[in-house]
Amino acid sequence: xxxxxxxxxxxxxxxxxxxxxxxxxxxxxxxxxxxxxxxxxxxxxxxxxxxxxxxxxxxxxxxxxxxxxxxxxxxxxxxxxxxxxxxxxxxxxxxxxxxx
Amino acid sequence: xxxxxxxxxxxxxxxxxxxxxxxxxxxxxxxxxxxxxxxxxxxxxxxxxxxxxxxxxxxxxxxxxxxxxxxxxxxxxxxxxxxxxxxxxxxxxxxxxxxx
DNA sequence: TTGGCATATCGGGAAAAGTCGATATACATT
DNA sequence: AATGTATATCGACTTTTCCCGATATGCCAA
Numbered sequence: 001x002x003x004x005x006x007x008x009x010x011x012x013x014x015x016x017x018x019x020x021x022x023x024x025x026x027x028x029x030x031x032x033x034x035x036x037x038x039x040x041x042x043x044x045x046x047x048x049x050x051x052x053x054x055x056x057x058x059x060x061x062x063x064x065x066x067x068x069x070x071x072x073x074x075x076x077x078x079x080x081x082x083x084x085x086x087x088x089x090x091x092x093x094x095x096x097x098x099x100x
Numbered sequence: 101x102x103x104x105x106x107x108x109x110x111x112x113x114x115x116x117x118x119x120x121x122x123x124x125x126x127x128x129x130x131x132x133x134x135x136x137x138x139x140x141x142x143x144x145x146x147x148x149x150x151x152x153x154x155x156x157x158x159x160x161x162x163x164x165x166x167x168x169x170x171x172x173x174x175x176x177x178x179x180x181x182x183x184x185x186x187x188x189x190x191x192x193x194x195x196x197x198x199x200x
Numbered sequence: 201t202t203g204g205c206a207t208a209t210c211g212g213g214a215a216a217a218g219t220c221g222a223t224a225t226a227c228a229t230t
Numbered sequence: 231a232a233t234g235t236a237t238a239t240c241g242a243c244t245t246t247t248c249c250c251g252a253t254a255t256g257c258c259a260a
Binding site for chain 3: 114
Binding site: 089 | 196
């Protein structure tokens, strides 16, 4: 876990919002017919609509969060679903408590 | 505590190093004749020398860290001493565990 | 196999951050 | 008062980040 990379990923209001939305997909997004929130997460398009930013921006933001190990993705057909990587958040907590 | 501001402050290798050095001033800096590490911290000049960056850069970095509530300063004569603000780190830990 | 979606990648323009040297300010000493 | 030292601020330049629209890629359905 690269410290600077993870903090950079967190240094943006929209990316923080996305992480927060992904805590309760069912509360924050409309139902997805093709997949289940608990298993795979939320698809890019839903996140993009909710954010109000462009498709390309959100796609990039998601990959920044993924490189920082804060989310991970599952491809199902033409959709990519993203969900929180709780192990990454635990690692971050430890980093703060022990290394910073 | 502004979330984006804190994470931006942490998104820089040198600033992370400074925070780390300030965990054990006595181990990381030469003795200061005019002040005591435990009470007031380390003066700007010592941090600047150790970092290898310019005086102006370090002065700015310290103020970024201070605005993020991760360190605080004490002015004594012509010196400004900076030390870690452990309350800020606790707040950060809570932020990670509860809000992120 | 062609057309239509969903997502990723590319190229770019604007804004912010990184970093410097020069200058200003504040305090201390003589 | 004049000089010296420590820190802060300013102006500038370079690099990175923020976002976008356009295009490419991958997958599905007709």
